[in-house]
Amino acid sequence: MRLYNTLSKSVSEFTPLDNKVRIYSCGPTVYDHIHIGNLASFIYADTLCRALKSAGYEVEHVMNITDIDDKMIARSKEKYPDLEPTEALDKLAKEYEEVFKRDMISVGNNVDGIKFVRATESIESMQKLIAKLHADGFAYIADDGVYFSIKAYTDSGKTYGQLTPIDSSNTSQSRIQNDEYDKESVHDFALWKLKKPDEPSWDFELDGQQLAGRPGWHIECSAMSTAALGLPFDIHTGGVDLKFPHHENEIAQSTAGQEDPLMAQLFFHNEHVMVDGKKMSKSLDNFYTLEDIKAKYFDPLAFRLMVLQSHYRSQANFTWEALEAAQNRLVSIRDWSDLRHQPSAESMSDELDELFRKTRQQMSDSMANDINTPEALASLNQLVSWMFKNPVPGVEGTHTDGTLAFIDELLGINISNRPDITSEEKQLIVQREAARKSNEWDKSDALRAQLKDRGIEVRDTDNGQVWARSS
């Protein structure tokens, strides 16, 4: 499996450090519905896991749930002003964690394969890490919190800027002046923030001082990934925007005082989904969630397909037109998968068998080549159009089922479990066939109308009737 690595800025052969691939994904902050860009990021991470599994690796996938930060606090106060801060926070987090998981499932992400870790349930490991960093001289206590010292880190011989070249000269003056925190140096960041009135907080004793407060954002991922996967682990995923400062800071926290400067051997960053060629933002009114997509009666899996139609390292462009195109493509793939249930289905020919085998191979090759999903989909479509083009109304057999399952495992578009029509419905088709043979057109049309009422459309081909679900 060849993968692009942000650390080396090149594509190279990936080999897990151990017998299984350990992956950590930066997860959502659960203060509201996540937007389609977040979802796209998780779809790409999910697809990475699928590709690795398909290549024969065992995968351990961990994702954090950020349920404590500024936005969480602000929103919980706003939404539940009468509740005690910790309760309000908890309630908000539970609510949107559910919404998040529902969205994940809707777009076909393998939620069962992910170990979710909540920030608020990992406070202890974060405090331990902060205490260790402080003891080792990488953290200092300021008036409003505990900070990480970039200087101490670089003085220890490590590089701050493994992912992005950091040039302090290009940091604007305004940022320094506007900075509200009391830190020693521009890039230093908060490991722990002291409690402000009416904020949820956790007790923390450090260096003999009582520092009730809450963790900074970056420390979460360092503490949680190390606790769950060890150090270093294999792959860290996230959107490109997280390269700096988030992942850079994670690396610093995780590797300060460690011999190995590596937090993860590979960083997998996906480019953003643009909307009408621009970054999603509330001010441009191009900010969408899965709710918006469902409200327009699009299948969430059509969104998944749309995302997979572009490579994870290029900016995908979301437009309603593109989503509609993806939906049409999805329907056609589904119709193709339903061919195996056709009454006229035949057994697999050697030629077709070979074509199936070849398609699977091509798809595997594409995925192994830095997760080239557009190319894999193109291979699939060649098989699909061949089947529609050639006089094979349908095929049955384990090979078909195996291929559909293979495609689902790889792409998660859920085509292998589509149910057959009922025997009663099949009977209607048989009756219609008989009516047509005896030129009873009225009867034939009535039967077709009956089937249509059940959401099944029937069309006549040289090889008999082929049905497709109209919904």
Next chain:
RNA sequence: GGCGCCGUGGCCGAGUGGUUAGGCGAAGGUCUGCAAAACCUUAUACGGCAGUUCGAUUCUGCUCGGCGCCUCCA
């Protein structure tokens, strides 16, 4: 200002130094009891200018344009 990415036919979107990506859409046709689908054909391609080369969409330089990051952010 610093760093980086990208510009492919109506739209989306891969890829390659010489051979059809693919999807969606459009036009014409074939088929057809009807309907629908399918199939066939067609059109519109690699931002611009130079350079390297037998040959560039693919490499190099310049240029124009778009985008991202540098601050919370998938």
